Amino acid sequence: MAAITRRDLLALTTLAAAGAGLAGCSRIPGLGGDAAGSGEALGRPLDGARTLVAYFSLPLTDNPDGMNSDEENSTHVVDGKVLGNTQYVAQLIGARTGAELFRIETAQPLPLDFGVLEKQALQEQESGTRPELKALIPNLGDYDTVFVGYPIYWYDLPMPLYTFLEGHDFNGKTIIPFTTHGGSRLSGTVERIAEKLAKSTVSGNAFTISRDDMDSAPDEVGTWLDSLGAA
Incomplete structure (x- = not known):
């Protein structure tokens, strides 16, 4: 397996549809390029009361002072509060749509040392x-x-996402992925989700944002949600 840089692994926030079409009966409307906002709308109004934002995010610190580069890469600070990058995007989506939020967390705490976490993540993936x-x-x-x-x-x-997807019955639901990254964009994960959730509608209009662009996340998320007809 090709090695990944320290910046690639933990583009953690508060999300390209890459590759060919999927086998099976998975539905992926609007599967297109990498840019946020590409693809089709939901085709119906989004009911915030019946919408959930589930996210996995692991900021390496909760202290906004004296962060090292790995900690900075994994976080976004808002009004002095440290958020994971994916967490921040999730909160933006929730605020714009009125949806509830659910944080995906492992039963055993994950290491906050980047090198240890990097090694553990690879071992879990390979096994x-x-x-x-x-x-x-x-x-x-x-x-x-x-x-x-x-x-x-x-x-x-992340492997906890496989646990999450396999541990729920998403049949008949609309799934909208979003990712944060350090250069890998969506990395084919929309297709993997669709393969897992063959009886759901997985939107190809997935959102992805670099951890380097978190300051622009409010505008980018808003534009994306508008393209979905969700905001």
Whole structure:
């Protein structure tokens, strides 16, 4: 497997549809280029009361002072509060849509040392590990649309995302991915989600943003949501 730089692994925030079409009966409307805003709208108004934003995010520190480069790469500070990059994007989506938020967390705390986390993430990927989660969504039936957010780990979904996807019944729901990254963009993860959720509608109009562009996230998220007809 090709090695990844320290910046590539943890583009953690508060999300290119790359590759060929998918096998099976998965539906991916609007699968297009890498840019946020490409693809089709939802085709219906988004009901914030029946929408959930589920996200996995791991800021390496909660201290806004004296961060090292890895900690800075994994975080975005808002009004003195440290947020993971994906967490920040999730909060922006929730604020614009009125959706509830659900944080995907592992039962066992993940290491906050970058080198240790990097090694563990690769080992889990190579072994196909499904880390146990702290909790599953208790009321998934209340939602028709689920935004799913995650950073790119080793050009793939973080392994806790596989646990999350496999641990819920998303049949009939609309899934809208969003990612944060350090250069890998969506890295084919939209297709992987569609393969897992063959009886869901997985939007190809997925959002992706570099950890270097977090200051522009409010505008970029707003433009993307407008393209979905969701904001």
